[in-house]
Amino acid sequence: MALARILANSGLSRCLFYWLVLMTGQNHNNQFSIKPMKKSYAVATQGILRNNRLLSAALGAQIRPMLERAWWQRANAEHFSPEAVLAWGQKKSAERAKRLADKLDLPLITVEDGFLRSLDSGTQSKYGASFVVDTQGVYFDLRTPNDLQALVYQTLVNWQAEHQKRAERLLDSIVKHRLSKYNAIIHAPDLNVLVNTFANERSSSQDNSLQGNFPQDNFPKAHTPNKDAAYHVLVIDQVAGDASITGAGASEQSFYQMLAAAMAAHPTAHIWIKAHPAGSAGALVAHGQLTHAAHEYLRSHVSDDAPARVRILADFANPLALMAQVNHIYTVSSHMGFEALLLGKTVHCFGVSWYSGFGLTDDDAIAQSALYQNVQAHHQILAKTFGLDNQAYAQASQNRTPSLAQLFYAAYVSYSHYANPATGKKCEIEDVVEYLRVNRAWQQKLYGDVLAFEFSRWKTGFVQGFAGFAFTNLMFKPKVVSRWEFVQKRDAKRMAKFIAQTSEQKYLVWGQKSKRTLQKVLANSAHSHAPIFCMEDGFIRSNGLGANLLAPLSVVLDDVGIYYDATKPSRLEEILQTITLDDAQNARAEKLRALMLAHRVSKYNVGARAVSWQAAGRTVRLVVGQVEDDASVQSCASLIRTNAALLARVRRDFPHDFIVYKPHPDVEAGLRRGKVDADTLALADVVAHDTPMPDCLAACDVVHTISSLTGFEALLRDVAVVCYGLPFYAGFGLTTDVADTDNPDKLAAQTRRARATPLTLNALIYGTLIEYALYHLPHGFGLATPEDVIDYLYLQAVREPEPSWATRQWRKAKSNFMRLRNFTKG
Structure with a gap:
């Protein structure tokens, strides 16, 4: 491996570099061998563990920070004995990790977010559920080899019927539930509706962006494009200067060329730019507007009125729901390009990505680039190494290039590692798919302000666990227990005043009695028809009795009635x-x-x-x-x-x-x-x-x-x-x-x-x-x-x-308290 690095740095052929690296990872059976995950790793910064609390579980390893400037570093290394150093992507912290690895004479392994990360963005959530681990490089930097490239061909060689079935099940589930890297929302704006909105806004403003919260009616659950309407083309922006751009052999100029090519190839289409969520620093869009450089490029290379044809989507949208409405997707190296392939869309690449070069994407814009040619040469070496040029294999196999299902399997199953945020344990991809599906569905239902009405104080802790989502503002109105009538009236007046001052919100109650009380409070307010979710114990509750104030492991949340009330409909009754x-x-x-x-x-x-x-x-x-x-x-x-x-x-x-x-x-x-x-x-x-x-x-x-x-x-x-x-x-x-x-x-x-x-x-x-x-x-x-x-x-x-x-005495005291309360009720 050291020889390979010297040759690469000396400027020799990158193809030779690829070949040498590959040979160092080859076993006697001509199979690519990625070393199994170590049991202990070191990191050079605290942030990797602080921001990725499930990393250790996903890798099944002990991970400890070894700060670069700590005087006890060497002694700690001998005591801890890490077998490798982890670096996070190609951030600045990765340089510190490399120095630490060199100092300790340990291998450097790159870790990054996986393709099904979390409910919200990486900056908001510290409980990412998927990670990729690479012993050579990282998947988005095609300038050097990475483990995913070899795993693609290993997957092709070892492909069996059960792999195909598993891949198909996962693909169906991911597309059906619109799962992506970040999964805050499930909907996207209806582009046909927004075309008219855009036209109206253009008539009164020069702003060609669409921002803010789109009305709920503009988020159809299943969009069916109108065959008579002009079709849509989506151009995907990325953060300017991001490592995934340079790793794809591209630059900001590539984005300008991509946008101009899309407009030239589709002169009658609606051209949309999907701004990156970090929209203040995109290659094409900054602060909701075309960058000055992009604007001038269109004017000089397309036409003076070309910028006016561009529509910008600056707000959050579910990637799969958005791309389901378009016909063509243009990307430099965004992972959304691969997700578009899952939807059967035509994807045009203007940078070299991990999924380009296999015949699934339109690579005309990059086919003559040096990086693309080198990667293709590397693919040929891999095919030969894994025996895919063997005549017998070629006759038995329908294709010597990977299918979409095989690419998916290599990236999402073989290359990725998963941990379940709900359990804190290592898991399979299916568990993460189910976690994201269930949690996002309930996050959507409880989105915004939710007032938990008259909950006993001991319940507030566990209620937060069931309803405290990232996009839920959960507030508690505690239960006031008093036999004094004036106290009850005072509390009722305060509640009425509070409701009158709040905006539209949802309500959460425990049991039907509290629901009836709340309905009386809301009867004469603007919130009389607000959704009320009734919470009760679930069907697999705990190792102990609820009356002993043991927090439940399961509850139900019913916005129609409640499952045990047969006199009225309930959500469970409707389900069954x-x-x-x-x-x-x-x-x-x-x-x-x-x-x-x-x-x-x-x-x-x-x-x-x-x-x-x-x-x-x-x-x-x-x-x-x-x-x-x-x-x-x-x-x-x-x-x-x-x-x-x-x-x-x-x-x-x-x-x-x-x-x-x-x-x-x-x-x-x-x-x-x-x-x-x-x-x-x-x-x-x-x-x-x-x-x-x-x-x-x-x-x-x-x-x-x-x-x-x-x-x-x-x-x-x-x-x-x-x-x-x-x-x-x-x-x-x-x-x-x-x-x-x-x-x-x-x-x-x-x-x-x-x-x-x-x-x-x-x-x-x-x-x-x-x-x-x-x-x-x-x-x-x-x-x-x-x-x-x-x-x-x-x-x-x-x-x-x-x-x-x-503990026994505390439980006994709680039981005696409940008996006393039950006696005083009589």
Whole structure:
């Protein structure tokens, strides 16, 4: 490698340099060999770790800073023993990293943001989810070799049917959900609409830029270009002087030539420039306007009125949503060019990028450049090295150049490393795709000002984890608890005044009671129709009881109603009424079900005693107790609303069967209401006091419930369920629903839940646990998945040590407080 560097610096042929570097990374089987990731790395600056908190997890390595000027550097190096030094891209800090590597005589490895980074920009988020790691150079600098080039050809040689299927699945998902490097928004302005907006603004101003927040109506979910309208051409600007420009053998002159070529090739098209988000220093656009140099170039090389034809998009827009509307994309070296290829667009390159030169892009503008020719020569060396010029291989292979799927796989799968911000652990690209999809969807729903109304102070911490997105301004109006009427009136007046002074916003409440209170407050204000999201515990809650003030790992956010209220529609009801699953979703639902059963997941995951009863051949019926004053009982459209009445009804209907009564854990702990009197309790053959719910379900034949989540857990285990109310999983044909002809609320709910095709168990699982519920892990960043939470609960149960004496006393104090509060309510 040292010889290769000397030859390169001496001015010898760059092709020879490429060949020598390649030979140093070649093993005896003629396969390119990238050294496996080391277990320990050093960095020369604190910023790399401070701004990329998941880098260590993504690389699966220990990373420590070794500051260049620290006197203890050498001693620290001997103690730490790093095996390489990491440099971030080609920033100034990379020079310090190189000096450190030379001083310690260690290899230098370049790290950069990956292609699916985060929800927001790199300057805003420190939880980037993807990184590229290069032992030779970096993908955007084609002046020297990089690992991605060899990985492209290695991918081509090793390509199998399963790689093709995986690439296709990922490509479909990325395009469908419009995922890019930064994913703050999902929409883009409708260019056909903006053409008219631009024309109107031009008639009253010389400003040819479009900035500010476009109206929501201008962000169509799926744009269908009008065939009769003039087509659109997009020219992509980049930050002037960026390393990706010089690394592509280009300059600012290349941007002027690109814009002029686009206008000449498409004289009747609408020409748009997408300004870089750092729009104050673009090669073509600065501060929302064409730069003076670009303006004068167009006038001298195209026509005097050419600048007037150019329209500038200076605001943020989703790259894929924007490019879906155009016919041609012109780029120097932006990664948006590759994303345009994913959309099937024609891409014209005016710089040498990692994806050019494979026949997928129009390279006429750069084909004669020295850098392009050298890179092509390097590709030929790689093809020969990997045996792609072998006649037998050529006959067996349809093509000796990579397809779009193979290029994608090499860059996004083989070259990239991923970590899940929700778990802080190393992961696969599929996990990051799901993380970005879920979190951006909820960030869009909760965009702007959100007022959390009358939340208990202990809830504010975990609510932030579920709703505190980068573009959500989450404010809290704490709950005022007072029996004094004048205090309540004063608080109501302050709230009304606050609402009157605020702009349009969304609201967040805990439970239906708070929602009704808020609706009364908003009734006579301009916010009477503002969206209200109702938050409640989710379906996989915690290793402990909610009444003990344990923060939930799962909640639901419903902007229609709430899942347990059968008397009104809810978002979950709408999901289940319309849901259909594709093959991938069906497979995920089946895996999730298997995971829940394997880890014995229940809502609270409490209980210690094993099943000890003997039914002697009788049908075992499990009667599930609930908290009687809970809204899930009072609002489930059931005529039976007490545990005693439920137990008596089951014994009356099945006098000879073996009945097991399972009290609710909060009731059994004395924290909530619902205790059954001794005479009624005697109707049961067994009372399962401290038996875990999974054990109870495994030992029964039928579950009887008013509206308990246990019925859903029973369905997962193929146990028959009889419902006396109408919980969220009832009314779709999966349960036996007790008929109540004189119950209009129940009949109305059953009518709403009617489907053209029966609801499958997989669809119920997917709609409830994946589409409807939200998940967040302690110390995680953003929303997690149900699979993440199940793994966390399982590991917590296996590894968590016995709580300390202080922790036990604190939990006991909280329980006693909840018992006292419950007593004073009576």
